Amino acid sequence: MSKNILSTPREDGFRMPGEFEKHEGCWMIWPERTDNWRLGAKPAQAAFIEVAKVISKYEPVTMCVSDKQYNVARELLPSDIRVIEVSSDDAWMRDVGPTFVINDTGDLRAVDWRFNAWGGLLDGLYFPWDKDDKIARKVANVENLDYYKLESFILEGGSIHVDGEGTCIVTEACLLDESRNPDLSKEEIETYLKDYLNVSKIIWLKNGIYLDETNEHVDNIIHYCAPGVVALAWTDDETDPQYDYSKAAYEILSNEMDSKGRCIEVVKLHIPDHVIVTKEEADGVDSVDGTLPRMEGDRQAASYANFYIANGAIILPIFGDEKHDKLAAEILQTVFPDRVIETIYAREIILGGGNIHCITQQQPDRRE
Amino acid sequence: MSKNILSTPREDGFRMPGEFEKHEGCWMIWPERTDNWRLGAKPAQAAFIEVAKVISKYEPVTMCVSDKQYNVARELLPSDIRVIEVSSDDAWMRDVGPTFVINDTGDLRAVDWRFNAWGGLLDGLYFPWDKDDKIARKVANVENLDYYKLESFILEGGSIHVDGEGTCIVTEACLLDESRNPDLSKEEIETYLKDYLNVSKIIWLKNGIYLDETNEHVDNIIHYCAPGVVALAWTDDETDPQYDYSKAAYEILSNEMDSKGRCIEVVKLHIPDHVIVTKEEADGVDSVDGTLPRMEGDRQAASYANFYIANGAIILPIFGDEKHDKLAAEILQTVFPDRVIETIYAREIILGGGNIHCITQQQPDRRE
Numbered sequence: 075m076s077k078n079i080l081s082t083p084r085e086d087g088f089r090m091p092g093e094f095e096k097h098e099g100c101w102m103i104w105p106e107r108t109d110n111w112r113l114g115a116k117p118a119q120a121a122f123i124e125v126a127k128v129i130s131k132y133e134p135v136t137m138c139v140s141d142k143q144y145n146v147a148r149e150l151l152p153s154d155i156r157v158i159e160v161s162s163d164d165a166w167m168r169d170v171g172p173t174f175v176i177n178d179t180g181d182l183r184a185v186d187w188r189f190n191a192w193g194g195l196l197d198g199l200y201f202p203w204d205k206d207d208k209i210a211r212k213v214a215n216v217e218n219l220d221y222y223k224l225e226s227f228i229l230e231g232g233s234i235h236v237d238g239e240g241t242c243i244v245t246e247a248c249l250l251d252e253s254r255n256p257d258l259s260k261e262e263i264e265t266y267l268k269d270y271l272n273v274s275k276i277i278w279l280k281n282g283i284y285l286d287e288t289n290e291h292v293d294n295i296i297h298y299c300a301p302g303v304v305a306l307a308w309t310d311d312e313t314d315p316q317y318d319y320s321k322a323a324y325e326i327l328s329n330e331m332d333s334k335g336r337c338i339e340v341v342k343l344h345i346p347d348h349v350i351v352t353k354e355e356a357d358g359v360d361s362v363d364g365t366l367p368r369m370e371g372d373r374q375a376a377s378y379a380n381f382y383i384a385n386g387a388i389i390l391p392i393f394g395d396e397k398h399d400k401l402a403a404e405i406l407q408t409v410f411p412d413r414v415i416e417t418i419y420a421r422e423i424i425l426g427g428g429n430i431h432c433i434t435q436q437q438p439d440r441r442e
Numbered sequence: 443m444s445k446n447i448l449s450t451p452r453e454d455g456f457r458m459p460g461e462f463e464k465h466e467g468c469w470m471i472w473p474e475r476t477d478n479w480r481l482g483a484k485p486a487q488a489a490f491i492e493v494a495k496v497i498s499k500y501e502p503v504t505m506c507v508s509d510k511q512y513n514v515a516r517e518l519l520p521s522d523i524r525v526i527e528v529s530s531d532d533a534w535m536r537d538v539g540p541t542f543v544i545n546d547t548g549d550l551r552a553v554d555w556r557f558n559a560w561g562g563l564l565d566g567l568y569f570p571w572d573k574d575d576k577i578a579r580k581v582a583n584v585e586n587l588d589y590y591k592l593e594s595f596i597l598e599g600g601s602i603h604v605d606g607e608g609t610c611i612v613t614e615a616c617l618l619d620e621s622r623n624p625d626l627s628k629e630e631i632e633t634y635l636k637d638y639l640n641v642s643k644i645i646w647l648k649n650g651i652y653l654d655e656t657n658e659h660v661d662n663i664i665h666y667c668a669p670g671v672v673a674l675a676w677t678d679d680e681t682d683p684q685y686d687y688s689k690a691a692y693e694i695l696s697n698e699m700d701s702k703g704r705c706i707e708v709v710k711l712h713i714p715d716h717v718i719v720t721k722e723e724a725d726g727v728d729s730v731d732g733t734l735p736r737m738e739g740d741r742q743a744a745s746y747a748n749f750y751i752a753n754g755a756i757i758l759p760i761f762g763d764e765k766h767d768k769l770a771a772e773i774l775q776t777v778f779p780d781r782v783i784e785t786i787y788a789r790e791i792i793l794g795g796g797n798i799h800c801i802t803q804q805q806p807d808r809r810e
Contacts, residue, residue, distance in 0.1 A: 077521040141529035144576055148583070153445040157583050159527050161509035208512055215516070215525050216584060 076215040078223045079183070082269040088175035088183055089272035092238030093383045094300055096439040097133045098182075100384065101213060102126055103433070104139035104147045105165035109365040110200070110426050112358030121422040122165070123150055125382075125389060125430055128416045130155050132384040133436075138162065138209070158216060163191065163206040166428055168293065169230035171435035172210035172221065175272065182440040184221040185270050186210035187229040192288045193253035194228075199287060199427070200365045217437075227266050228254045232291040232432050234271065237301045240333030242273040245282045247290035254289075275333035279326055281319040283307060283345075286375035287366060293431050295323060297379045299341070299409050302332060307377040308342035316345060341409055343402050346395035349374040349424055368425065378402035380429035383436075387413050391420030391429045444583040446591045447551070450637040456543035456551055457640035460606030461751045462668055464807040466550075467502035468752065469581060470494055471801070472515045473533035474508060477733040478568070478794050480726030489790040490533070491518055493750075493757065493798055496784045498523050500752040506530065506577070526584060531559070531574040534796055536661065537598035539803035540578035540589065543640070550808040552589040553638050554578035555597040560656045561621035562596075567655060567795070568733045585805070595634050596622045600659040600800050602639065605669040608701030610641040613650045615658035622657075643701035647694055649687040651675060651713075654743035655734060661799050663691060665747045667709070667777050670700060675745040676710035684713060709777055711770050714763035717742040717792055736793065746770035748797035751804070755781050759788030759797045 083089065102122065105111050111118040126135045130152070138160035139147040148157045162170065169192070172184035189207045191198035214221040235243045248254070249263055258266075264276050282290025297305040304327055309316045327340045356370040378398070382389040388406050392399040403415045423429050451457065470490065473479050479486040494503045498520070506528035507515040516525045530538065537560070540552035557575045559566035582589040603611045616622070617631055626634075632644050650658025665673045672695055677684045695708045724738040746766070750757040756774050760767040771783045791797050 076524060141573060141576070144580065148579065156444060156586060159529060159580050161527060205509060208509070211516065212512065212527050218524060 076218060077220040079220050083175045083183065083185065083222060084269045084272045086177070088177045088181070089238065090173055090175050090236050091438045092236060092298055092301065093436055094298070095238055097385050097436045098439045099134035099136060099437045100129050100382070101167050101171050101435045101437060102135060102137050103160070103162050103165040103167045103170075103209075104137055104143055105426065106140060106143055107164055107200075109360040109362035110164060110368070112355055112368070112425065117422045118165075118426055119150070121418070121420065122433065124418055125433065126151060126155050128387075128389055128418060129382065129384050129434070132387045138167070160209055160212050161205045162209060163200060163203050165426070166232070166432050167209075167435040168232045168432045169288075170206040170209045171231060172213050173231055173271070174436070174438050176438050176440050180440045182217075182219055182438065184210060184214040184219050186214065186221050186223040187231075188224055188227060189230065190228050190253070192230065193251070196253035197289075198253070222270060224270070229266075230288065230291065231435060232288060232293040232428070234267065235292050235296060235298045236271055236273060237298050237332060239301050240274045241277065242267050242271055242275070243277045243279065243292055243296060243298065243304070245279045245290050245292045245295070247281045248288065248292070251289045273333065277326065277330050277332075279323045281322065283375040283377050284314070284316040284319060285373055287427050291432075294375055294377050294380050294429070295320070296327075297381060297431070301334070302336045303339045303341065303409065305341045305343050305379050305406070305409065307345050307379045309345050341405060343378040343405060344398050345378070346376050346393040346398045349376040349393055349421065351425065355425055366427070374424045374427075376424050377429070380431040381406070382430045382434045383413075388415050389430050390415055390417045391423065392417045393421060393424070394419065444586060445588040447588050451543045451551065451553065451590060452637045452640045454545070456545045456549070457606065458541055458543050458604050459806045460604060460666055460669065461804055462666070463606055465501045465753050465804045466807045467504060467805045468497050468750070469535050469539050469803045469805065470503060470505050471528070471530045471533040471535045471538075471577075472505055472507035472511055473794065474511055475532055475568075477728040477730035478532060478736070480723055480736075480793065485790045486533075486794055487518070489786070489788065490801065492786055493801065494519060494523050496755075496757055496786060497750065497752050497802070500755045506535070528577055528580050529573045530577060531568060531571050533794070534600070534800050535577075535803040536600045536800045537656075538574040538577045539599060540581050541599055541602075541639070542804070542806050544806050544808050548808045550585075550587055550806065552578060552582040552587050554582065554589050554591040555599075556592055556595060557598065558596050558621070560598065561619070564621040565657075566621070590638060592638070597634075598656065598659065599803060600656060600661040600796070602635065603660050603664060603666045604639055604641060605666050605700060607669045608642045609645065610635050610639055610643070611645045611647065611660055611664060611666065611672070613647045613658050613660045613663070615649045616656065616660070619657045641701065645694065645698050645700075647691045649690065651743040651745050652682070652684040652687060653741055655795050659800075662743055662745045662748050662797070663688070664695075665749060665799070669702070670704045671707045671709065671777065673709045673711050673747050673774070673777065675713050675747045677713050709773060711746040711773060712766050713746070714744050714761040714766045717744040717761055717789065719793065723793055734795070742792045742795075744792050745797070748799040749774070750798045750802045751781075756783050757798050758783055758785045759791065760785045761789060761792070762787065
């Protein structure tokens with residue numbers, strides 16, 4: 075009931091919808107690896123549970139978990155959250171999960187990109203990553219969806235943002251990095267995006283968030299809020315390396331048209347005060363050769379743009395920076411007047427290298 | 443979306459339907475363990491593939507497979523068979539899977555019995571069995587079904603047969619064996635069956651098939667074909683220990699009334715010539731301490747009663763015994779005049795200790 079389709083979504087009339095369009099549900103993965111999450115991943119699990127619980131107020135949530143942790147997750151999560159066995163190498167459903175595409179007659183399919191742990195042998199974050207690379211296909215099978223399996227093209231879901239109407243935003247820092255698809259030109263990469271997301275316009279930002287270990291994923295620096303509206307991580311501190319990154323992105327976005335010829339409204343979300351890894355936090359992580367270490371004093375790539383849009387709500391990470399936490403929530407409430415702003419203290423998630431958008435993947439509603 | 447319900451199916455108006463009622467689909471598990479299946483389980487996998495393919499002509503099939511073998515199974519199975527990750531200790535979905543129950547308004551739920559590998563530390567067939575014991579719960583979660591999880595009562599799906607109208611047939615050899623529920627009386631065991639299958643009459647056979655390593659599961663000696671009609675494994679050879687077993691079962695069935703007060707028509711299916719493990723077959727199995735060995739000269743518990751009823755078809759194991767293979771197919775065609783009799787050469791399955799009924803579990807149709 076899950077066929078690998080050899081054509082492309084573009085040929086078949088399927089497109090990736092905007093995250094702000096209606097969802098059937100949300101997919102997540104249970105964090106387990108003790109060489110990325112401190113204290114046996116227990117604090118991270120508590121944070122993921124909170125995210126899952128809040129999202130499940132607005133749409134169904136499925137948590138993927140290994141056999142080993144299955145009973146733990148099933149007991150800790152409320153019964154209205156579905157818990158299924160799917161092995162993983164870590165917990166970043168945005169990047170390893172399928173990109174769902176829909177057509178106008180209510181069909182849903184999945185795109186199964188290749189995954190190499192954000193850089194493979196060159197600068198990947200762990201080894202091996204074979205379990206992660208199977209997840210999209212497994213999710214498609216669980217849902218009885220046909221899927222487009224790419225044989226070699228490497229892409230993470232967090233490295234793209236679409237408006238659902240033909241526009242895709244990416245960063246050069248990530249998509250042109252030699253650790254992804256070194257044999258492809260920028261034009262060839264554009265062709266893959268156009269064919270598999272069914273978009274006609276790619277907007278290339280230069281950078282993402284400073285020190286972002288994903289080679290600066292676009293989903294940590296911006297968020298497509300609606301066609302023609304983008305939230306952008308910002309800083310007023312001109313001495314921060316992030317200033318140049320965000321300023322350049324602002325200029326590109328302000329001067330580009332989207333696929334429909336619209337100007338893009340850019341909404342600034344000032345980043346929080348720096349999130350610095352403490353000694354206690356670093357000491358709680360198993361040090362393992364081959365996995366990116368978590369060191370005392372490391373600055374984490376914290377950004378409010380890394381939120382999740384659920385049906386009727388925004389799930390916004392906050393960092394204990396009262397001023398900027400409050401400001402981000404207020405700004406997003408004006409951008410999304412009809413959605414509840416749900417804030418979640420996300421320090422345990424950013425300590426692992428990402429945030430709420432990175433650990434979620436929406437499944438669009440096929441009935442709309 | 444999968445709640446553990448603390449009441450019983452009987453209290454809630456749910457019943458286990460007969461296997462001959464309409465199905466939504468069929469569940470199976472991919473065979474992998476090399477200490478039960480010869481030659482790295484490859485011949486068994488080929489046989490399971492054939493079973494899955496034939497059943498999928500009549501109803502949707504889901505194959506459960508470990509992460510390690512996921513890509514192997516996904517590539518070898520046709521795309522109309524759903525392949526999902528579910529870890530197991532072996533491949534007997536009848537015994538480890540959920541018992542599905544339905545009500546009159548179209549709801550479907552699962553019963554999650556405890557499983558101890560056919561006898562736990564006393565005479566279980568392998569150790570450990572913790573993955574098997576989680577499968578019913580995982581299947582319920584995949585399907586978004588609420589489930590009744592029994593805390594301690596041990597039962598395998600192959601040790602019961604129901605008519606869907608209030609009658610259940612079991613064997614004393616299995617259900618009263620001290621390796622299952624030694625602290626429960628026969629009456630207390632009856633109460634569990636009545637509460638969780640929603641039946642009012644239990645018919646107790648003494649034995650099953652001679653040398654059946656499951657402590658003589660009822661599903662290897664009989665099959666409920668319709669309310670009031672039971673197929674019974676038989677032999678005319680009075681020197682075979684099976685003769686006394688089958689004769690006693692025949693007498694009990696012929697003299698009992700079912701829950702509706704009907705007499706039971708018993709249809710005899712003569713067993714095949716003995717299936718004896720060859721040296722080559724025994725040598726292909728990894729010998730592992732703690733797992734039941736497969737020895738040259740062992741007589742396997744081969745029986746035609748171990749078939750599967752699919753929508754519109756009977757999936758019948760055959761053994762290369764031309765006379766009895768043909769006879770079984772002919773008799774079942776008269777019992778099931780509206781179903782196609784599909785025969786599958788099942789030597790590789792019986793070598794592992796069971797047959798087609800043991801490796802399948804029907805999910806009843808909730809819409810009827």
